[in-house]
Structure formats: C-alpha cells, structure tokens
Amino acid sequence: MNPSDTHATWHRCPGCQQLHYLPRVRRSLGVCPGCGRHHRLGSRERLDLLADPGSFVPAEDLPEVRSVDVLGFTDTRPYPERLDGARRRTGLTDAAVYGTARIEGQPAVVVVMDFAFMGGSMGSAVGELVTRAAESALESRLPLLVVCASGGARMQEGPLSLMQMAKTGQAFGRLREAGILSVCLLTDPTYGGVTASFAMLGDLVVAEPGAMIGFAGPGVIRQTIGEELPEGFQTAEFLLEHGMLDAVLPRSEARGFLGRVFGAWHQTHGWDRAVGTAGALGAVAAVVRDPSRLPRQDAAATVRLARTSGRPTTLDYLALAFDSFTEFHGDRLGHDSKAIVGGLALLEGVPVIVVGHQKGRSTRESVLRNFGMPEPDGYRKALRLMKLAVTFGVPVVTLIDTPGAYPGIDAEKHGQAVAIAESILEASRLPVPVVACVTGEGGSGGALALAVADRVLTLENSYYSVISPEGCATILFNDAGQAHRAAEALRLTPADLLDLGVVDAVVREPDGGAHLDAAATAERLRAALVEHLTELVPLGAGELVERRQGRFRAFGAFEPFEAFGDQAAVVPLNHHTMGAQSA
Known part of the structure; x- marks a missing residue:
C-alpha cells in the first residue's frame, strides 16, 4: 500500500x-x-515536500516529450499498452517532470523522477527531459536539482535507452564546465543506467536514509558472483561510508539543506559587508606580521604545546569561529576519510568552503580519525571539496593540524604520494582566494597538501616542519632522544617561520595556549581569516593564481656559482662521470 x-x-x-x-x-x-x-513518494508529493508552496512552474514542453515504441517491443504486453497504462495510473506523460521552483526562496531548475511510472525507467523521453532541464539551468544560470528514483534504463527502448546515459552525462558535463551547481537527491530505489549516469554526476550527491542505490541489482550480483551480500549493502548509509555521497538526509532536513547550498551558490559576493567587522576584530586577533614582535620560543616547548590533546580541532573551530557549517563527505572513489573534514560554512554571513585535518579527543575517536593522519582518500576528498569552491565561486579556508600523512602500507599501495602531489598542484591553480592556518601540528607534505594558499597563517603555539623532530633526530643524529636539538635546528616555530617568510602572519593565542580558551582562540582566528579574505576577494582569478604561484616560486636559499680560477667547480653529470664518482 x-x-x-x-x-x-x-x-x-x-x-x-x-x-x-x-x-x-x-x-x-x-x-x-x-x-x-x-516510503516512496510520487513526483507531486516530492515537489510539495521540496518546493516552496506554489512556486513550481512546469516546463512548457513537458506534454510534447513522450516515449514511442521504436522497436515494436512486446514482453507480456506490447510496449504502447504499458505506456498507456502508466499514463492513466499516474497522470504523467512519462517517468520525469521538470520545471522551475523556489526552495527556501532560492530559484532552481528541478527534475523529479517518479518510480510509479514504469519503475522510473529511463527511456528517450526521460533522457530528453533531464537533458532539457540541464540545458535550461545552463541558459538561465540557475542551479539544478534532480530527484532520482529509477530501476535503470528502459529495456523496451533497447539501445536508444542506453544512449541516454551518454546524452545526460554530456549535459551535466556542460554544467560543470560552466560552473553551474548541480545536486542529485537519490531516493529509493536508484539503480542501473540512471545511477551510472547523471545520478552520480552532481556536484553534490545526497540520499534519503535507507535508499537502495547501485549499478547492478542485488539479485543480479548474487547470481553473477554466487556470494551472499553484506548487511546493509547498497543502502545510502553504505554508500556514505564508502565515499560516494556527500550526506544522507532525513526527509525533514532535505529542503533546508538544499536551501543552504543553493543560497550559498547564488551569493557570489558580499565581502564588503565584512570589512568593518574585520577592522573591529583585528585588535582582538593580535595578528603579528613582524617577526621582531614575537618572543623567541623554545622549539621543543612549542612542539609540546602544538600536540596538546586539548587544543581545539577543526570541528571545534567550525562550531566557534564560523556562523554555520554543512559537512560534505567522500572522495567519490570509495572512501570517506575521517581524518579530513570539510564542507560549506558561513563566515560573517558569507559562504566559504572549509577543509581541515581532524584529530580525536578520546582514544576511540583518535583511532577513528587516524590521529589526524590522512591516507590518500583524505587528500582526494580535500581536493574535491577545494574544487567545489570553484563551482560555488567562494573562498577556501584550510585548517591544518596533522603529524603528517599516514605512513602505512595501504597508503602507499593506494597512491599517497600521488594524492599529495595532485593536491599541491591543483591548489596552486584554484581561481578563488585560499587562506590556510596551521592550528597545531604542521607535519611535512601532509600539511603542505592543504597549505598551498594565498596567505598562510599559524597560531602562536603551532609548528610547521619538513619532518618531525623525532624523525629528524633519528635520521641525522642517530638518536631520537635528540629531538629537542632537532626541533631548534629545524626552525619550525611561528617566529622562525615568519622570519623565513614561510608564513604571512601569526595569530596570538590566549595566555597559556589555545587549549585553555578555545572560544577566545576561535574569535581571534575568525578575525584573522576575515581580515585576509577581505584583502584577497577583490582580486581577479588570474591575479590570485599568479600571485600564489609567485609566492611559492620565490622560496629557496642558494648561493650563486663561483668558479675557482679558470676551472669550473662543477663537473657535468653523464654516465661516465657518474660511474667515476660512484667508484
């Protein structure tokens, strides 16, 4: 029933x-x-649930897009009879409707599939309606919402139904290229050619609790591989755990979520409103740009403070320093790293994408978060979210607190170095402002992957280093007990980093450290972020990228080559000289 x-x-x-x-x-x-x-809803009930009352306007071309029997297909009944029966039962011309609507006041193009019409299967008409909706979103520059409910491609239309996968995929590709936000809401069930095309191509992909989602149905999988499937297989929760979804949304929360993300996408400016606040908070923030104004710190003591278990985490700062936060999940490749958190936040009422390392409080949570050490999926998730900022047209804020990328067998097998390298490369080319802040530990490439930014800040009791003091002492001094000596030699304190130009500013912490007053620390961090973003937002994309790349191009310390007498002091390397040197 x-x-x-x-x-x-x-x-x-x-x-x-x-x-x-x-x-x-x-x-x-x-x-x-x-x-x-x-329970499953029809398209009308779904529109009543999601769209503001009376705001949905069906597309004028809806009645003219109807499936036809190209193949002369008959199973137990001729295909035309099936179509006629579905139309009488549902009052629809086919398994999807589209038009424009407002969601929490935000205009959007909306497509809703209806499972009651031949299982929501995608034939030529459904493919055409989804494609036209995407084209309408592109032309009107409105975000696109697609509510999916389907058993897959429509078998009665044979190869033509298969071609709709490519057709709709192309349409979503054009939206992506144009920076038009697309959101796919997957409901029970979403399978087959719909899942393997537009349903999983949204910039954001969310689902209802318990929705069954997959490519091959469970019966087909059992028959093919001859194995029992794990509990919860192909549920929305299963996909969330495996990095395929941004969120699982109870039905009562869907409209609010969509309103927030569409509102953020529509709001592409507004930092002029934050300038006054930034100036007012600047004195509280006590941001230091001159290294002579910082006391010289004991490096080993700084490292100990940076590692203090009570220091605020990224999620703490998201709760205390930002107006609101909507978390997104997954790398879309099979994992959702718990060591990286990120999503859409508001700062002074203006949207930003925030990405950060996340440590745990308890032993259990620390294990769950892998002690803030991401594996490759963490950096791929971070990069996906940073690229999402380009679609939204909003700045990126990164919060860094990691001993380093996870040094494990699986991490190496799955491309740890590749993931970090790609994150560094792509971050250097983001056409939106990027501000990074080291809030605790800044360990090696695992930190740098989130720190290729226009402005790099650090809290007063944090460190940023090419290697941990213990690692350096073990390698160079053959004695891990010399970590304090290595810490001094590495020049990893905020004062050193500011002096070297590695960071642009230091955010003072309350007396005793951030762990003693998280709220005050968050207030200072907030002011520092607003101050730097206010300076960066007016810059164009080309200038941002050029300045950012120039910033890192300038790093390095070296002496010019000096010849000794008439002979050069450098011997060109070739296979002969290399052999001689090794001998």
Missing part, C-alpha cells in the same frame, strides 16, 4: 510490518512513525 493512496486509512510498513494510521504517516512526510522507513 502506498502512503500517498488517498482511499486508504491504514498502512502496513514493509520495514517494521506494523499498521499505522495513514494520515499520521502523511503528516510524517511519508516516513514510518515506527521504524523511520522513508
């Missing part, structure tokens, strides 16, 4: 098998009051 059936009074939930009073189920937005199962 469908909870949208207007003739029924009671509904038996297929999840908990309990009878529920149908009006109560409807008041719960089609969610079972007993077990929380999200």
